[in-house]
Amino acid sequence: WGTGQIVAVDAEGNSQVMLTVPATLPYSIDWLPDGRLVVVSGRDGLVLRQEPDGTLATHADLRGLSTSPWNEIVVDGRGNIYVNGGGPAPAAGQHFGPGTIVLIAPDGSVRQVADKIAFANGMAVTPDNKTLIVAESHANRLTAFDIAADGSLANRRRWADLGNGFPDGICLDAEGAVWYADVPNRHCVRVREGGAMLDSVDADRGCFACMLGGADGKTLFIVAAEWRGFEHMISDARTGQVLSIEASAPGAGWP
Structure with a gap:
């Protein structure tokens, strides 16, 4: 976040800066079906797209939907882009108000498809493109929606209650389970x-995101960093790490 850099890391730990986003706190990334990178420039209310020559273009402008920051993104197998965050301005003393989910359709149109999300965080779409799962961090749960043919969301339901869990980034595996990263519980x-727990991986700092990948899709990659509160989100301290561990099932769905 603080540097605005998108960094690639290989299995040996070698890293390379792939893109520097000229924005304050670029949040999440994904890829379009044609391989182009998209990134949420959260505080600017924009979704940016990296062109083949490396330049950045505005893919969608979300400022007309909310002046609150935008957060997570997922692109499904049909090219629908879901972005969450936004929503009403937070109440006094709070950092975020109730969040929303917006759909950016392949034709470029933008519309809201869900609201009243309790601190919207990671999202994943099932392999059949029929279900979207979103982490509601402040409600300690994962919530699911049916995805209609036009990308609309319906049939909102609790997918899993997580007790004292605070889900951040999430990913799906081929057995239909969800991995979620948890910052305060590390x-x-x-x-x-x-909601039945199947496995857990502990870290010595907050876990912000997780993704299954590697040669066989069974390596769980975790992005972890020390968390000092919202007031210190931009800091010179480089405490971020990419961790990896073998998982029991390969990744599935999107991202």
Whole structure:
């Protein structure tokens, strides 16, 4: 966040800066079906797209929907882009108000498809493109929606109650389970629908994001960093790490 850099890291730990975003706190990234990178420039209310020559273009302007920051992104297998955050301005003393989810359709149109999300965080779409799962960090749960043919969301339901878990980034595996990263509890947890815990990986700092990948799709990559509160989100302290561990099932769905 603080540097605005998007960094690639290989299995040996070598890293390379792939892109520097000229924005304050660029949040999340994903890829379009044609391989172009998209990034949420959260405080600017923009979704940016990297062109083949490396330049950045505005893919969607979300400022007309909310003046609050935008956060996470997921692109499904049909090219629908879902971005969350935004929503009403936060109440006094709070950092975020109730969040929303917006859809950026392949034709470029933008519309809100869900609201009243309790601190919207990571999102994932099932392999059949029929279900979107979103982390509601301040409600300690994962919430699911059916995805209609036009990308609209319906049939909102609790996918998993997480007790004292605070889900941040999430990903799906081929057995239908979800891994979620948890900052205050400093771990990543694998749960099935309904909330039963299947596995857990502890860290010595907050876990912000997780993704399954590697040669066989069974390496769980975790982005972790020391968390000092919202007031210190931009800091010179470089405490971020990419951790990896073997998982029991390969990744599935999107991202």
